[in-house]
Amino acid sequence: MPPKKLMMPDIHFVTALPCEAQPLIEFYRLKPAGRSKSFEIYEAPGKHLVLSGVGKIRAAEAVRFLHEFAGKIRDQAWLNVGIGGHPDLKIGEGVLAHKITDQKLAKSWYPPLVFEAPSRTESVVTVERAENKYGESCVYEMEASGFYEAACRFSTAELIHCYKIISDNRESSTKKVSAALVERLVRQNLEMIDEIVKKILTLAQALPHAEIPAHEFQKFLERWHFTVTEQHQLRRLLLRLQTLEPEAEIWPELQLLTKSKDVLNTLKDRINSLPVAL
Amino acid sequence: MIDTVYIEKEIESHPRTKEVCERFPKARRVFCERYGEVFNPNAQNFRLQKQKPALILAKKFDHFILKTQKGYGIGGDHNFYFSHMLNCLYDCRYCFLQGMYRSAHFVFFVNYEDFEHAIEKQIKEAGSEESYFFSGYDCDSLAFEPVTGFTSHFLPLFARHPKAWLELRTKSIQIKPLLEMKPVQNCVIAFSLTPTEIGAALEAKTPAVTKRLEAMEKLQERGWKLGLRFDPLIYHAQYQEQYERLFREVFKKIKIPSVHSVSLGPFRLPKQGYETMFKLYPEAKLFAGPLEERKGMVSYAQKIEEEMLNFITSRLLEYVPKNIFFPCLI
Numbered sequence A: 001m002p003p004k005k006l007m008m009p010d011i012h013f014v015t016a017l018p019c020e021a022q023p024l025i026e027f028y029r030l031k032p033a034g035r036s037k038s039f040e041i042y043e044a045p046g047k048h049l050v051l052s053g054v055g056k057i058r059a060a061e062a063v064r065f066l067h068e069f070a071g072k073i074r075d076q077a078w079l080n081v082g083i084g085g086h087p088d089l090k091i092g093e094g095v096l097a098h099k100i101t102d103q104k105l106a107k108s109w110y111p112p113l114v115f116e117a118p119s120r121t122e123s124v125v126t127v128e129r130a131e132n133k134y135g136e137s138c139v140y141e142m143e144a145s146g147f148y149e150a151a152c153r154f155s156t157a158e159l160i161h162c163y164k165i166i167s168d169n170r171e172s173s174t175k176k177v178s179a180a181l182v183e184r185l186v187r188q189n190l191e192m193i194d195e196i197v198k199k200i201l202t203l204a205q206a207l208p209h210a211e212i213p214a215h216e217f218q219k220f221l222e223r224w225h226f227t228v229t230e231q232h233q234l235r236r237l238l239l240r241l242q243t244l245e246p247e248a249e250i251w252p253e254l255q256l257l258t259k260s261k262d263v264l265n266t267l268k269d270r271i272n273s274l275p276v277a278l
Numbered sequence B: 001m002i003d004t005v006y007i008e009k010e011i012e013s014h015p016r017t018k019e020v021c022e023r024f025p026k027a028r029r030v031f032c033e034r035y036g037e038v039f040n041p042n043a044q045n046f047r048l049q050k051q052k053p054a055l056i057l058a059k060k061f062d063h064f065i066l067k068t069q070k071g072y073g074i075g076g077d078h079n080f081y082f083s084h085m086l087n088c089l090y091d092c093r094y095c096f097l098q099g100m101y102r103s104a105h106f107v108f109f110v111n112y113e114d115f116e117h118a119i120e121k122q123i124k125e126a127g128s129e130e131s132y133f134f135s136g137y138d139c140d141s142l143a144f145e146p147v148t149g150f151t152s153h154f155l156p157l158f159a160r161h162p163k164a165w166l167e168l169r170t171k172s173i174q175i176k177p178l179l180e181m182k183p184v185q186n187c188v189i190a191f192s193l194t195p196t197e198i199g200a201a202l203e204a205k206t207p208a209v210t211k212r213l214e215a216m217e218k219l220q221e222r223g224w225k226l227g228l229r230f231d232p233l234i235y236h237a238q239y240q241e242q243y244e245r246l247f248r249e250v251f252k253k254i255k256i257p258s259v260h261s262v263s264l265g266p267f268r269l270p271k272q273g274y275e276t277m278f279k280l281y282p283e284a285k286l287f288a289g290p291l292e293e294r295k296g297m298v299s300y301a302q303k304i305e306e307e308m309l310n311f312i313t314s315r316l317l318e319y320v321p322k323n324i325f326f327p328c329l330i
Ligand code: SF4
Pocket: B087, B088, B089, B090, B091, B092, B094, B095, B096, B097, B138, B139, B140, B171, B206
């Protein structure tokens, strides 16, 4: 059974506004791929983007929608790209979140930065309404907490990140933020966003690759009846055999068996009979 | 080496927090309420985090010392362990920490004084009887020494209490502070040892066994008591000749009068830990090999385990007197 390399995970972008999405759609040549009453999805091979609308609840729902749309595959890379305000960072500066706090829930998340962050990193606070006082030295925005909490249900935290571009600060208030400005700011940050995407995808390659191809596994389920527990055991034994003896040709031997238990025992015996290597 | 330091707000101005932060001036500092917010969430991958773990500075609130499992010890009746850190610099494929924690970040508890009080209370309760305290259960005792200053703090405590033994369990060669101080007679510097080939295959980032032996020789010369820990025993086709060679090398350099105790332990994992580790490293030959579950533990098939234990015990006893030999059979 030849080991199957899993494909590189997809990158899933989540943006709130069309003006945040447009530069990404052009840069990655994304095409409209589907829509619901609430969300629009764009895609290219290995990439998806969902337009969520404003606010953490919509961001969370958009994550779920995209996860289902893209085939419910776990451990994909997720990146929320959006704008935010900061008391004194300059307009256009992009930051990765190293902490996300939901101001209303008083709950925080800490995206693990397992790669070298190519940009500055900051605390991000998700607020219900646009913030004009900039009380603390952090980025204020409206989607990150909803996005992050939802994405953590479908992937592992190391692959889920938020990139926020400063659109307003104490010197330049939210009133000056227009769609044209936002589009320009995202465009200015495209190279950095792409670098972050590459870093996350490179990291994702360290996830385990060993898997039993679905059609191989199906062959077993069609030939014998395995209970759910036995299916779990079967998958485990096949994986072990694949690791120890990648070229094993066990199917002819198994085909002679009538009971699922005998199949499991034969696999176990085969594994135990192999010379143990380090 | 450390890019991110998470700091519990409560200990922001603790002197040990400040010292550690000074060692990593370029690291980003992120404040949290309790370390569990960073360390415990479900959606984390130990394998990914191991590529670049962060450091979490925290305060421990309770359970400073815990009783060891029955069957674990080096000659005493009152055995305890304590952990000033969770997780390890090294990346041994067999390490049970991978199966125990969701995060690979290093947690460092800065409130040494609370550990100290708990240890002293226990020593008092034991009265005239000896107590044994094991460090290096949830981490390597010495690997982080330049950052934590663990030995410089705790050894003087044990020097004041000769009835209390301290075991530092390590694969590290960070022995400078030990060489600079007077040996503490009730402290055992216990090195985990495996044959070179096993170390190369399964103990990523650890100092080579030859380096560990050099460190042990230096400690021996200075008069420190050593522990030899052949744990876990790893089975494979050439294990007999490899362990025989290891014993020859070890006992050529390490003299029995310097050895406080020798122990060995088979490779065993709690079932749940094994499941987690298999998912993290399904391609690891170690987890794919001839293992089976017995009484909630996953270990080598009984026949293999017995054969290996008998062989290694008999070879070891050619060098080691029985009274300092403690096979660990948990
Ligand atoms: S040295 Fe010990 S604690 Fe560290 S990874 Fe290896 S087995 Fe685990």
